Amino acid sequence: MTLFEKLYAKRLDFVDNIVFSLHCVTDKMPLYNIYEDDIIKAYKNGKLYLDKCEKPNKIALSWYDGKNKKTIVLIVTLNEDYAKVVTLWEQKGRL
Numbered sequence: 001m002t003l004f005e006k007l008y009a010k011r012l013d014f015v016d017n018i019v020f021s022l023h024c025v026t027d028k029m030p031l032y033n034i035y036e037d038d039i040i041k042a043y044k045n046g047k048l049y050l051d052k053c054e055k056p057n058k059i060a061l062s063w064y065d066g067k068n069k070k071t072i073v074l075i076v077t078l079n080e081d082y083a084k085v086v087t088l089w090e091q092k093g094r095l
Contacts, residue, residue: 003055003056004048004050004053004059005048007057007059007078008048008059010078011043011059011061011076011078011083012044014078014081014082014083015040015043015044017081017082017083018039018040018043018082018083018084018085019082019083019084019085020036020039020084020085021084021085021086021087023086023087024085024086024087024088028087028088028089029088032088032089032090034072034088034090038065038072039072039074039085039088041063041065042061042062042063042072042074042088043061043074043076043083043085045063046061046062046063046072046074047061047062047063048060048061049061049062049073049095052073052075057077057078057079058075058076058077058086059075059076059078060073060074060075060076061073061074061076062074062095064094064095069092069093070090070091070092070093071090071091071092071093071094071095072088072089072090073088073089073090073091073095074087074088075087075088
């Protein structure tokens with residue numbers, strides 16, 4: 001199991017302790033019309049997006065919303081007691 005797969009599995013420990021960066025909340029969420037519920041779904045159900053992962057604790061998750069035909073990508077850092085959503089973006093269709 002690689003480091004990123006271990007972090008991907010560990011992310012579920014922080015479901016109740018997710019913090020959003022100011023950049024994410026003030027700039028990105030209104031721009032893409034993404035709500036907190038969408039981010040939580042992407043965090044819980046998203047797939048590991050290896051192209052954007054970086055050592056030691058940064059992972060990327062992508063989640064396809066079939067109803068709206070868009071993919072939400074989250075960049076998350078996992079810390080000792082919480083997970084921080086650093087940034088996010090949306091793409092039309094699947095990755």
